[in-house]
Amino acid sequence: MDVPALVPNDPRVEHKFLSVGNFTYHYLLAKPEGERKDVVILIHGWPDLGMGWRYQVPYLVSLGFEVIVPDMLGYGQTSAPESPEEYSVKNVISHVAAIIRSRSDQPVILGGHDWGAAIVWATAKYYPKLVKAAFAFCVPYYPPPPQIISHEKLVELYPLLRYQLTNRDGAVEAAIGDSKEKLKAFINGMFEGLTPEGEPIFEPECGIRADRLPRIGQSPLLDEAIIDFYVQEHSRHGLSYPCNWYRNQERNSIDELAFAKDHPTFKFNIPAMIVMAGNDRFLPPSLADGMENYFTAGLKKEVLDSAHFTLFEKPQESNRCIKEFLESVLGEELQLRA
Template identity: 30%
Template sequence: MSDISSPVAGVLLKRAKANAIDMCYAETGTGPLVLFCHGWPESWYSWRHQLTAVAAAGFRCVAPDMRGYGGTEAPEPIDQYTLLHLVGDMAELVKALGETSAVIVGHDWGAPVAWHAALWRPDLFPAVCAMSVPWAPPGYVDILTALEKLGITDFYLQYFQKPGVAEAELQADIRGALRRIYCTAGGELSEPGKGFARLTGGTLLANTIDPPVLPAWLGEADLDFYAGEFARTGFRGGLNWYRNLRRNWELGGPWRGQPIRQKSLFIAGSRDGVLKFPAAQAQLDAFPKTLPGLVGSHIIDGAGHWVQQERPEAVNKLLIDFLKGL
């Protein structure tokens, strides 16, 4: 496929073979490479505000559709979605782009990809920025076992484990499901008890709100783009990331307790539900030990989970300052 224009001015969609899968990625700008990893349920498009701003600051910006999403291949076997596969995709994409290193940036599920890329390949990823999900070195209990020990059986991570269940719920009304997910996890939500930790209603969407109007950061055209992508691909690929939580823990054994030593940056919204997870505050407090190269940890007041879309100006400034300081 030849390069095609995207819905974002100046950004081209391109293709590459990396780590034995066919990948679609968005690209703009010239200069040192910055690689952007999106989360669930998203797309390269989640980085639309960063791609143009960071490119204008003098960088080559690349945001792939991650494995299982959008225009990138979605292998059938569940075990093809481990962190080793996902980091491998990013490492091989850097090479496919003709580069020898990249600053890696990740949000939501893209944050663990970025953190582990920095941990496993410091030669290839000399600096890392992650949003929403704090760094926690591989530990001695996986999260699913930890939830079971606490007597918790209704956490969203558990709901996602059985193949087909969450897919069927989300695909019944794709645009409506995404609208609910994006708006419930955004910073505007003030309804107590709604969100994505404990699914007291038994299903994911039962614990969300259907907003009367979209928030300012999410236009109808933005929602149309996301809905069009998932209408084409379904949700299976992205959900398979969650189905490797135990496998990731097993594979992470050689790196238990290991810090990330290169320069790092953390950004999150003060109203991000991830920061309310049981271990989150302890993870943030441990940064001096787990991230000795930390340049800054920034909690943006009033922002929710989709921090780079909700507060693009603030995120762009923090990110560009970090990149220029390397």
């Protein structure tokens, strides 16, 4: 059974706001009819929004789950602080912990994609009493290295991440400026739109290709209404703030090193799942090799035949993976509610 995806201003979700310290978070809240089975919190990545989970939210609700989807720091109607330090992983997961506590007095199920996946693993690591189970798309868990890793060193180790240096250094916001036309082209290109010659807007080795912006065609993954919604939401703050997530590599590395020193044999003791995208040009499935060694309660691994934005390139397959994982967590077969 297909469940229609969310659309802008969808009546099936409520728009909620939560004060977290000095910041305000906007999130979507969707509730099932009758008693909820559990709470699922879904975390998006770059340059996505909470609406990136639009195929998953109604589906999970139809299975009996309450679903919470925040726009992360710097995105949409959530606060966008100036200082890049505010976007460190350790800061952001403290915000996620506050969202969890505001909605549930029991551990929740966390799901993430891209940067959201990194936040899921970190939240489960630093706040284990708040997380019942975790699943992620496209970004696996990595144990902390034994030394501080600069961004340049990270790119040396993983050359496909070289685009992160240009994201960090301002190339994206410089290319887009205040132009909604360029922003629309950027959104189309980031979600698999191509030039007439078949060229992408974004490359692993160099990041954004500003010269291709005028020639980028319509995204095959997003319809015009969703594209317009993304342009509207990214226009609230501009792209500099989402790019702040890339300006904390050394700070995040220092925090991870401190955790590793205090927890030298750390492993997760919750059920977990990693879903990689077989055609991801930036994060190949091989990056998840050996990840199972850090999960004592078992790690479910899947590879889908998609590019990076598998949640809406392959929504049915993504939902199948999530459903099967949740069945394994809950120990019961989940049926769609009429």
